[in-house]
Amino acid sequence: MARDLGPDPTAELTVAVGARQSLIAGSQYLLTTLADEPAVAPDLASAIHKLAVLFQGYAMNYLNGQTNAEMASSLRDGDETTSVIEKLCQ
Numbered sequence: 001m002a003r004d005l006g007p008d009p010t011a012e013l014t015v016a017v018g019a020r021q022s023l024i025a026g027s028q029y030l031l032t033t034l035a036d037e038p039a040v041a042p043d044l045a046s047a048i049h050k051l052a053v054l055f056q057g058y059a060m061n062y063l064n065g066q067t068n069a070e071m072a073s074s075l076r077d078g079d080e081t082t083s084v085i086e087k088l089c090q
Helices: 009-036 042-063 072-088
Strands: none
Touching: 009 072, 042 072
């Protein structure tokens, strides 16, 4: 569910900046955790690495002004990769 930010452009910008920071921080966390846990199964490590790289791409694309519609294919890749990770962790 999208947040109702009202007519305040500052609120919209604040949420956008927070989302971009979360993508960068989340991707770095995933990569750091993978590096610290060398015993992670190779298929799981590969999927987590792919998701981290996708997160970094999303952040850069959002910084370049792309919309979700323009990134639809990449966003679907992220959803699919998340599903793979969930299945591998069951």
